[in-house]
Amino acid sequence: MTQSPAYALSDASTLPSILVQAATLMDAGRYEDAINVFLSAGELVSREPIACNTLGFLLLKVDRPQDAILWFETALSLKPDYVHAMSGLGIACQDAGDFARALSCYERVVAAQPGDAVSWYHQGVVLQELGRSIEALSSLERAISLKGDYGLALSKRSQVLESLRNVPDAIQEALRNCHQSPEDPTSWARLGDLLQKSGDFDRAIAAYDKGLARFPEDFRCLCNKAQALEATGRWREGLATAQRALRVDPTDREALMLCGKFELKLGNPAAAHICFLAVAEMGVVRNYPAAKKPAKFRVLLLFSPESGNTPYEDLIRDSCFDTEVIFVLRGYRNDPRVRSDKVDVVVNLVSETDFGLDVMASAIDVADSLQRSVVNHPRLMLATDRESISRRLSGVANAVMPATIRIEAKDLRRRVRDGDTGAFPIIVRHTGKHGGDMMELVEDADALLGFAEEAGEQTLYLTDFVNYSSPDGLFRKYRFVFVGDEILPYHLAIGDGWKVHHVSTRMADVEWMRKEEEAFLNDPGSVFGPEGMAALDAIRRQIGLDYFGIDCSLDSEGRVVIFEVNASMLIHLHNERFEYKTPHVKRIKQAFELLLERRAREYRASVSAAGALSNNL
Numbered sequence: 001m002t003q004s005p006a007y008a009l010s011d012a013s014t015l016p017s018i019l020v021q022a023a024t025l026m027d028a029g030r031y032e033d034a035i036n037v038f039l040s041a042g043e044l045v046s047r048e049p050i051a052c053n054t055l056g057f058l059l060l061k062v063d064r065p066q067d068a069i070l071w072f073e074t075a076l077s078l079k080p081d082y083v084h085a086m087s088g089l090g091i092a093c094q095d096a097g098d099f100a101r102a103l104s105c106y107e108r109v110v111a112a113q114p115g116d117a118v119s120w121y122h123q124g125v126v127l128q129e130l131g132r133s134i135e136a137l138s139s140l141e142r143a144i145s146l147k148g149d150y151g152l153a154l155s156k157r158s159q160v161l162e163s164l165r166n167v168p169d170a171i172q173e174a175l176r177n178c179h180q181s182p183e184d185p186t187s188w189a190r191l192g193d194l195l196q197k198s199g200d201f202d203r204a205i206a207a208y209d210k211g212l213a214r215f216p217e218d219f220r221c222l223c224n225k226a227q228a229l230e231a232t233g234r235w236r237e238g239l240a241t242a243q244r245a246l247r248v249d250p251t252d253r254e255a256l257m258l259c260g261k262f263e264l265k266l267g268n269p270a271a272a273h274i275c276f277l278a279v280a281e282m283g284v285v286r287n288y289p290a291a292k293k294p295a296k297f298r299v300l301l302l303f304s305p306e307s308g309n310t311p312y313e314d315l316i317r318d319s320c321f322d323t324e325v326i327f328v329l330r331g332y333r334n335d336p337r338v339r340s341d342k343v344d345v346v347v348n349l350v351s352e353t354d355f356g357l358d359v360m361a362s363a364i365d366v367a368d369s370l371q372r373s374v375v376n377h378p379r380l381m382l383a384t385d386r387e388s389i390s391r392r393l394s395g396v397a398n399a400v401m402p403a404t405i406r407i408e409a410k411d412l413r414r415r416v417r418d419g420d421t422g423a424f425p426i427i428v429r430h431t432g433k434h435g436g437d438m439m440e441l442v443e444d445a446d447a448l449l450g451f452a453e454e455a456g457e458q459t460l461y462l463t464d465f466v467n468y469s470s471p472d473g474l475f476r477k478y479r480f481v482f483v484g485d486e487i488l489p490y491h492l493a494i495g496d497g498w499k500v501h502h503v504s505t506r507m508a509d510v511e512w513m514r515k516e517e518e519a520f521l522n523d524p525g526s527v528f529g530p531e532g533m534a535a536l537d538a539i540r541r542q543i544g545l546d547y548f549g550i551d552c553s554l555d556s557e558g559r560v561v562i563f564e565v566n567a568s569m570l571i572h573l574h575n576e577r578f579e580y581k582t583p584h585v586k587r588i589k590q591a592f593e594l595l596l597e598r599r600a601r602e603y604r605a606s607v608s609a610a611g612a613l614s615n616n617l
Contacts, residue, residue: 182210386404424442477501478491478527482548548566
């Protein structure tokens with residue numbers, strides 16, 4: 001580092017030489033050396049507002065906003081109407097997370113310079129951070145009116161519109177930004193992301209291609225295009241695109257994970273494992289900070305890309321705790337020392353045994369090594385496959401648990417040819433599948449044999465079919481989520497056929513169906529009655545997990561017909577046309593958060609007690 005001369009503190013004539021030397025260093029990109037030049041004459045600099053202001057902006061360059069705040073404040077104490085220093089103070093407060101004070105600074109700046117588009121833009125950004133989205137839009141519109149090609153303001157306005165769930169206008173604003181800045185790949189990436197979120201994957205891919213036509217190695221366009229290709233089932237093209245992204249940044253977690261996911265879908269588990277292993281070696285895969293600081297406690301999630309998992313993102317969204325995610329892989333030993341001192345409670349998300357017990361064995365090893373309370377300990381997952389569940393719940397009073405067996409497709413083909421088929425109709429499905437994928441109701445031996453032949457070397461489940469149609473001829477499937485001791489309703493799906501999934505029903509267009517679902521959510525006991533709710537509680541106690549779900553119905557005698565019980569069920573907050581569901585989803589989220597908080601508090605209390613005992617010995 002360049003050594004700076006010690007300037008005579010009383011010699012104001014040296015200030016120009018300080019500024020010249022600092023400017024030379026700044027032009028060379030040597031910001032730390034320039035800062036040291038100023039600090040070597042700190043008392044002299046502290047008497048000159050221009051020097052204070054310059055030092056403040058230099059400190060922002062090296063990501064030291066708290067130090068920058070002090071020098072901007074010094075500049076303003078010397079020259080209260082120094083608008084440039086006030087703007088710098090706003091930026092520093094914004095970078096430091098003090099958005100309220102940043103807004104106060106920007107309000108003073110725009111009052112003094114109402115024609116400054118940049119200051120209106122910054123004010124809009126801060127207003128959005130403070131949750132004042134409508135006011136943010138107004139500030140951003142003012143910035144755009146002053147500077148019509150202001151790409152940052154156009155992009156931010158699109159983001160604000162998206163946050164207000166005005167996706168069509170957000171897309172239009174993003175498209176306008178693309179037309180204003182066609183050579184900027186970030187504008188095309190932003191448009192592609194919005195189109196992808198709205199489900200328009202083909203137009204999203206076209207937008208990413210526009211950006212890539214200009215910048216073939218733009219990482220964001222490559223990575224997000226690969227995600228859109230995944231959603232459309234174009235796995236080979238998606239893998240090639242993700243590999244292009246990985247060549248741009250060989251250490252990027254998202255690109256590595258995408259490559260691994262595509263390799264799995266294309267039947268290359270060994271290649272996928274190499275990708276996932278590279279991510280696992282990096283430590284934390286994802287970070288989700290608490291919605292408000294400081295966080296109440298810290299959570300570690302165990303997730304396996306090689307297995308089925310509890311969907312978690314909406315479950316932890318806007319929570320009071322900090323969350324980290326690490327990978328659990330078959331045959332891979334996570335080092336517990338990396339995270340153990342930073343964790344209050346562990347949540348195991350690995351929820352499927354159909355993908356093999358080796359992944360679950362790794363999860364058990366990690367969970368035990370961390371020496372923390374574990375929500376949904378992986379050891380408890382070992383008996384939650386469909387066959388085991390059908391045996392465990394077969395004796396629950398006031399419930400109907402259809403028998404399920406697990407069988408290899410080749411063995412099923414042999415049994416059918418031998419005439420050993422059992423009673424029809426019967427449900428046959430691939431193991432490890434949910435959402436009705438690879439599942440059929442077969443009426444005879446020929447149909448069963450056809451399914452088994454198409455399954456190749458797959459493992460299958462056979463489940464007795466129970467006709468659960470209601471008196472009106474429709475089929476009703478209820479979902480509850482169990483959180484600790486609570487039994488919370490999640491949704492009711494009403495369909496025309498036996499294979500019912502909420503997203504594929506007519507409920508969005510049929511008001512009486514939505515009214516019936518809302519009534520169920522508000523008072524599930526009135527639908528299931530005391531005996532049905534008692535059956536659900538018996539199921540909760542028998543399963544013994546901290547968090548899991550059930551899909552079920554009611555037969556003509558009021559008994560609970562059990563379809564599926566596991567920890568892999570999805571809950572989400574995307575309830576357009578079904579807004580009445582949102583309070584019930586939030587109730588599940590709140591119950592989950594309280595469960596984790598209770599476990600974290602118990603752990604901290606045990607640590608304190610152990611410490612007190614150690615001190616007394």
